[in-house]
Amino acid sequence: MKLGIIAEKIDAVLEGDAEIEINGLESIDNSISGDITFLTNSKYDEFINITNASAIIVKNDFSKKSKCALLKVDDPDKAFGEVASLFYVKPPKRDGIHSSAFISENVTIGKNVTIGPNCTIEKNVTIGDDSIIDANAFIGYGTVIGKNSHLFPCVSIREYCSIGNNVIIHNGTVIGSDGFGYSLEQNGTRKKIPQLGVVIIEDNVEIGANSCVDRARFGKTVIGKGSKVDNLVQIAHNVSIGENVVICGQVGIAGSSKIGNKTILAGQVGVSGHLKVGENVIANAQSGIVKNVKSGSHVMGMPAVDHKNFNKSYAIFLKLDELRKKILSFKNK
Amino acid sequence: MKLGIIAEKIDAVLEGDAEIEINGLESIDNSISGDITFLTNSKYDEFINITNASAIIVKNDFSKKSKCALLKVDDPDKAFGEVASLFYVKPPKRDGIHSSAFISENVTIGKNVTIGPNCTIEKNVTIGDDSIIDANAFIGYGTVIGKNSHLFPCVSIREYCSIGNNVIIHNGTVIGSDGFGYSLEQNGTRKKIPQLGVVIIEDNVEIGANSCVDRARFGKTVIGKGSKVDNLVQIAHNVSIGENVVICGQVGIAGSSKIGNKTILAGQVGVSGHLKVGENVIANAQSGIVKNVKSGSHVMGMPAVDHKNFNKSYAIFLKLDELRKKILSFKNK
Amino acid sequence: MKLGIIAEKIDAVLEGDAEIEINGLESIDNSISGDITFLTNSKYDEFINITNASAIIVKNDFSKKSKCALLKVDDPDKAFGEVASLFYVKPPKRDGIHSSAFISENVTIGKNVTIGPNCTIEKNVTIGDDSIIDANAFIGYGTVIGKNSHLFPCVSIREYCSIGNNVIIHNGTVIGSDGFGYSLEQNGTRKKIPQLGVVIIEDNVEIGANSCVDRARFGKTVIGKGSKVDNLVQIAHNVSIGENVVICGQVGIAGSSKIGNKTILAGQVGVSGHLKVGENVIANAQSGIVKNVKSGSHVMGMPAVDHKNFNKSYAIFLKLDELRKKILSFKNK
Known part of the structure; x- marks a missing residue:
């Protein structure tokens, strides 16, 4: 695709040759000749003059020199997304219910629903209009799936769960497995506590x-x-997650904890059971939350504390040997 | 269900109106009118007077005031479990071997076994009486499954494994995948070491x-x-886990380590390879165990140490800046 | 199998009775009578005289006494692998394309390819010679799989991915799921950023x-x-992993980070987004990498720093209470 056409489609001011042929998209550090790239994160400024890209999408006020053609726009990130769409060929959507899927009796299926090969849909399931259940997925007894939701291949959902509208659940994810609950018997064995509740996934949720x-x-x-x-996130029994919460990879939240609206838990964070994490909290990666966290806090460490406190202490921690030597020198006085 | 009937079924002393209609169960902080709830954890005492529940199951000696009806029992936790069972409608059990399951030759299937749709059972597998293999599961060559065990949908078990009696394995879990073992070649590549052993899951084990x-x-x-x-627990090759051990979410145990009886590893704990963790050990969440741990220890931190030692040091760590200032003030004297 | 025959097959010098009947293999600490074992890791020296094994494979220069028969070789680890092969009966390989697999139109399948029961192969997929797609696996639109690769049961691979030659992917692994990318809207909701790129798995890669x-x-x-x-490893969108890298269980690597050749990330390590981790880096278990790491570094801790620095500081951390008392004693002077 000619660069001039791309510039036109994303409404960019082009500084460079409109005839350059663009073959694909890449990050600025990985681009080869024929690629178009973009710049929004100053971490990547060092690549402006060494990238092999043929064109860079930059912000309107970009004033550095570059050997590449430049496309100036208001929002380079958004514009790059639009360029990505120009090059993307969507895989064809499967239609209807595949003959190799097993659909039990008494299943209610809306209009324009897709059910892929080798799926198993148990009794009393309801699937709303325009939803897609991809290949090799399992939906348990009495589960209700809303409209326009998309379950990717190999998802499995146990009985009596409720999945809202516009929900996306990616491959291999499990919804509704038993909570991890046992009573300790006098002989030291653990007896299973029946897990009789359900899972409710509200509208517009996406799960990896x-x-x-x-x-x-x-x-x-x-x-x-x-x-x-x-x-690879673990959300335990009776956990309650608010609205517009962001939970990154490999986070684990133990039983009955509550996470407030708009809170962000970075990768590998752990939250103990029966805690209340407020709204708009940020927990840095690998934080271990072991007591309630107030709304608006920004925490890190294990046990997690205010991130400024942690960072200040950690900087001193890394020089503890010096500090210790000083102390010992006093001792000798 | 009328509250009076519930009180009778769980053998509770009722303080309140037996005619109240109960519609469901919830935790005390989430209850709405018509719910019955329970109180065992003092963390939730604050909710006694603000809960919207219609009834609370409490301990016999409970003496606080409440606007809710009270059901007094010896063991509120157990009684609440019984109430949960009163309201629970079990999904119907699938019977027999589904026509869409693929069963290879020479498979031995006991009495009253269920095999769900789209399962694959390879040659020489044995499945004991009353066991359930749910939909879309895979069982590899020569694997033996005991009696009354339950494999949930999408479980996959490789060849030559042995699963005991009364074992429960939840959706998507993998048993018998290759251990992570390579020899480092002189040219810097890694050569796969064949993984020729097996996995043995003993009786009454449950895996999430x-x-x-x-x-x-x-x-x-x-x-x-x-x-x-x-x-989401990782148990590596040649690991040996004792009896009545509790391993919480996202724990990882590296190759050839041994975990003693009744030990509890909390969420996201890591155990390095070739270690011996004793009996009745408690490892707090996110502990990193990098050397042997004696029976009866309670550890935390990375590297994990005695939890009292860690907590004392961590409390000082959080005030290191103060301490540093004190030291610097001495210096100036 | 007679011990003398084993000694001959692995070219060992036998010190002991060639007529001993060997029934199986075990680690030195778990062996019972009739087992053969080996010794390479000095951690296990204590077992030399208490093991119940009937024979031990040791290094040529081994000079300790043992009640067991000894087989002396150059490389006990390698020799033990050879013995393991003598006892191993490979499960029979499935041949051809199973009738219950669903293969879409326009799929290109090489020579001697195996596709197991209940697989789903979408349109425009290519599978190279001698590759195995095990039961209940899913391969998405337009994905290309090289020669002699092995996808175990329940693997799922989304559209447009590229899997090289001699690649092994174990049960339940997901390749090509959407990256975790959203833009924050003014009303506080998150809008999905389309994930239009691909995954490329190069030759000789193995994924658990x-x-x-x-x-x-x-x-x-x-x-x-x-x-x-x-x-249970998480590799996020746009991550680039070099050659001969070793990534242990439950590691998480956030978006757009690069990992250099031959680097080793131990279990549960986390790497933040947009970072560059050099070549030949070692990151100890549970390290939290939050800034670039130079080639050849050995790091640990969260945030990760040089491991010697961390260990020195941690040793003092564990005695902070003593140090604090010393300081307070100065204060009182």
Whole structure:
């Protein structure tokens, strides 16, 4: 695609040759000749003059020199997304219910629903209009799936769960598995506590691949409207996640904890059971949250504390040997 | 269901109106009118007077005031479990072998076995009486499954593994994948070491969803009788887990380590390879165990140490800046 | 098998009775009578005289006394691998394309390819000679799989991915799921950023069970030649992993980070986004990498720093209470 055409489509001011042929998109550090790239993160400024890209999408006020053609726009990130769409060929959507899927009796299927090969849909399931259940997925007894939701291949959802509208669940994720609950018997064995509750996934939630959301012991485990959950995340029984929460890869949240609206838990964060994490909290990667966290806090460390406190202490920690030597020198006085 | 009937069924002393209609169960902080709830954890005392629940199950000696009806019992936790059962409608059990399952030759299937749709059962597999293999599961060549065990949908078990009686394995869990073993070649590449051993899961073990138990390089990886393993747990080749061990979500145990009976590893704990963790050990969440741990220890931190030592040091760590200032003030004297 | 025959097959000098009947292999601490074992790791020296093994494979220069028969070789580890092969009966390989697999139109299948029961292969897929796609696996539109690769049961690979030659991917692993990318809207909701790139898995890569490799937002997520990835690992969008890298269980690598050749990330390590980790780096278990790491570094801690610095500081950390008391005693002077 000619660079001039791209510039036109994204409404950019072009500084360079409109006839350059663009073959693909890449990050600025990985681009080869024929690629178009973009610049929004100053971490990548060093690549402006060494990139092999043929063109860079930059902000309107970009004033550095570059050997590449430049496309100036208001929002380079958004513009680059639009360029990506120009080059993307969507894989064809499967239509209807595949003959190799097994659909039990008494399943209610809306209009324009796709069910892929080798799926298993148990009794009393309801699937709303325009939803897609991809190949090799499993949906358990009595589960309800809303409209325009997309379950990717190999997703499995146990009985009595409720999945809202416009929900996306990626490959291999498990919804509604039993919570991890046992009573300790006098002989030292553990007796299973029945897990009789459900999982409710509200509208516009997205859940990554190979994550787990356990059903409640009783009542419900909830993921609130618009929340986004990454891959390999563990959400235990009776957890309640608010709206527009962001939960990054490999986070684990133990039983009955509550996470407030718009909170962000970075990768590999752990939250102990029966805690209340407020709204608009940020927990840095690998934080271990072991007590309640107030709304608006920014925490890190294990146990997690205010991130400024942690960082100040950690900087001194790294020089403890010096400090110790000073102290010992006093001693000798 | 009328509250009076519930009180009778769980043998409770009712203080309140027996005619109240109960519609469901919830935790005390999430209850709405018509819910019954319970109180065992003092963390939730603050909710006694603000809960919207219609009734609370409490301990016999409970003496606080409440606007809710009270059901007094010896063990509120157990009684609440019984109430949960009153409201629970079990999904119907699938019977027999589904026509869409693929069963290879020479498979031995006991009495009253269920095999769900789209399963694959390879040659020489044995499945004991009353066991359930749910939809879309895979069982590899020569694997033996005991009696009354339950494999949930999308479980996959490789060849030559042994699963005991009364074992529960949740959705998406993998048993018997290759251990992570390579020899470093002189040219810097890694050469795969064949993983020729097996996995043995003893009786009454439960394993959560999307966990992994690798087969041994040689000999066996073992999970001992009555042990309980949560979701997204990694158990590497040749690991040996004792009896009645509790392994919480996202724990990882590296190759050839041994975990003693009744030990509890909290969420996201890591155990390095070739270690011996004793009996009745408690490792707090996110502990990093890098050397042997004696029986009866309670550890935390990375590297993990005695939890009292860690907590004392961490409290000072959080005030290191103060301490540093004190030291610097001395210096200036 | 007689011990004398084993000694002959592995070219060992036998000190002991060639007529001993060997029934199996085990680690030195777990061996029972009739087992053969080996000794390479000095951690296990204590077992030389208490093991119940009937024979031990040791290094040529081994000079300790033992009640067991000894087989002396140059490389006991390698020799033991050879003995393991003598006892191993390979499960029979499935041949051809199973009738219950669903193969879409326009799929190109090489010679001697195996496709197991209940697989789903979408349109425009290419599978190279001698590759095995095990039961219940899913391969998405337009994905290309090289020669002699092995996808274990329940693997799922999304559209447009590229899997090289001699690649092994274990059960339940997901390749090509959407990256975790959203733009924050003014009303506080998150809007999905389309993930239009691909995943490229180069030759000789092995990936464990239930791991996730996300597709790129644009361009490609890459795992370089000969790299080995363990179970439950998260590799985010646009990550680039070099050649012969070793990534242990439950590691998480956030978006757009680059990992250099031959680097080793131990279990549960986390790497933040947009970072560059050099070549030949070692990161100890549970390290949290939050800034660039130079080639040849050995780091640990969260945030990760030079491991010697961390260990020195941590040793003092564990005695902070003593240090504090000393300081307070000065104060009182």
